[in-house]
Amino acid sequence: MYRVMLVEKDRLMLSKLSAVIERTPGFTMAVRYQSKQDALGQGRMFDPNLILLDIDNENAIPLIESFHQSYPNADILGMAAEWRPESATHLIGAGARGCLIKPFTGVELQEAVREFVTEGSEKDCETLVFFSPKGKSGKTTLIANLAEALARRTHEQVGIIDADLQFGDMAVFFNLTPQSTIVEAARDIRFLSPVTLKRYYVPVSERVHVLCGTTKPNYIDKVSIPQFENIIRMSRSLFRYLLIDVPPGFNPTSIAAAENSTVTYLCAMINGAYEMDHMRRALAIFQDWDDADERAKVIFTRVSPCTEQKRRELENELGHPVAAIIPNEYLVVSQAADNGQMATELQPDNPLAKSVDRLAEQIIGSRAPQAARWSS
Numbered sequence: 001m002y003r004v005m006l007v008e009k010d011r012l013m014l015s016k017l018s019a020v021i022e023r024t025p026g027f028t029m030a031v032r033y034q035s036k037q038d039a040l041g042q043g044r045m046f047d048p049n050l051i052l053l054d055i056d057n058e059n060a061i062p063l064i065e066s067f068h069q070s071y072p073n074a075d076i077l078g079m080a081a082e083w084r085p086e087s088a089t090h091l092i093g094a095g096a097r098g099c100l101i102k103p104f105t106g107v108e109l110q111e112a113v114r115e116f117v118t119e120g121s122e123k124d125c126e127t128l129v130f131f132s133p134k135g136k137s138g139k140t141t142l143i144a145n146l147a148e149a150l151a152r153r154t155h156e157q158v159g160i161i162d163a164d165l166q167f168g169d170m171a172v173f174f175n176l177t178p179q180s181t182i183v184e185a186a187r188d189i190r191f192l193s194p195v196t197l198k199r200y201y202v203p204v205s206e207r208v209h210v211l212c213g214t215t216k217p218n219y220i221d222k223v224s225i226p227q228f229e230n231i232i233r234m235s236r237s238l239f240r241y242l243l244i245d246v247p248p249g250f251n252p253t254s255i256a257a258a259e260n261s262t263v264t265y266l267c268a269m270i271n272g273a274y275e276m277d278h279m280r281r282a283l284a285i286f287q288d289w290d291d292a293d294e295r296a297k298v299i300f301t302r303v304s305p306c307t308e309q310k311r312r313e314l315e316n317e318l319g320h321p322v323a324a325i326i327p328n329e330y331l332v333v334s335q336a337a338d339n340g341q342m343a344t345e346l347q348p349d350n351p352l353a354k355s356v357d358r359l360a361e362q363i364i365g366s367r368a369p370q371a372a373r374w375s376s
Contacts, residue, residue, distance in 0.1 A: 003030040005048035007039045024106030051076045061094045068095030082190045111195045125236035129261040133278035135248040138301035139267040148342045149360040151207035156240035160210045164247040165220045168213025174204045178212040186227035194237040225256045232260045269302045297323035304328045324359045327351045
């Protein structure tokens with residue numbers, strides 16, 4: 001049972017949130033204050049183990065530090081009228097466990113507590129971006145199957161963002177009809193927290209969730225780069241692995257995703273010599289990263305024969321390490337899609353499934369560095 005101290009300077013909001021807390025199972029109102037100084041000086045006698053603290057129009061960092069020092073055994077959730085992702089990491093560092101957007105519902109309060117009890121923080125999330133120099137790289141199929149493989153092997157939460165804002169196919173691939181897409185998430189982002197953002201994701205299994213792309217190509221301008229980056233930052237606190245499918249080529253969306261990645265996978269389908277040339281040119285641009293060797297990795301899809309010798313041949317031709325090769329198993333992928341399954345589920349011993357599992361093991365076993373920015 002959570003004994004809640006509610007600290008909210010607005011009297012009407014205080015009354016409204018008090019009613020929510022009192023109606024929510026698992027929570028009881030220990031004490032409420034309009035004055036933060038009164039809460040700091042008088043609240044200890046009520047022994048709260050959860051503090052909901054108004055951080056609007058305040059210097060939030062020292063405020064949270066003061067409450068954390070006065071109530072070392074209580075969890076603190078900040079409350080604000082809108083989400084400020086640029087300060088989220090600092091709030092956590094000061095002692096907060098998260099942030100709620102006011103006014104909140106009982107379900108949102110329960111989910112906020114559940115998130116900080118069961119989930120990691122933003123720094124624990126592996127953000128994997130899948131980029132292709134040109135289209136038809138097979139990366140959507142790879143992402144979908146890889147997400148399921150990561151979830152199956154780690155029992156962790158995995159998120160997918162379909163950031164191809166004009167022609168994203170993730171909803172089609174999973175046979176989804178989403179009520180909300182990345183467009184609605186971007187529209188509402190100022191008023192969301194990580195807890196409420198998760199409702200825009202569609203669960204496709206117990207541990208895999210998809211933020212679908214729009215079905216209307218003319219909506220491309222509805223998602224700004226700052227909005228997109230805020231979605232990524234919030235999503236990191238929800239998932240252990242976050243996989244982002246970006247549009248082909250170098251564009252503001254793919255660049256923003258790559259800059260926020262732990263690793264960016266450059267994907268190309270082997271159809272002819274020109275894919276190798278495109279890959280070399282793309283790699284040359286990624287070399288502007290200070291840590292490009294660790295964070296920009298190559299994957300070739302529809303490789304035949306899909307053997308270790310073939311991988312080495314591709315490395316020699318490219319002049320760069322190849323992290324993974326994925327075989328051409330179009331019939332298996334099509335059959336799985338017709339049955340509403342992933343290829344890795346339908347035929348777990350298939351060469352495609354084995355290649356995806358090897359890539360999943362590579363990701364799980366890695367200790368990737370923190371995301372770095374493009375060099376100036």
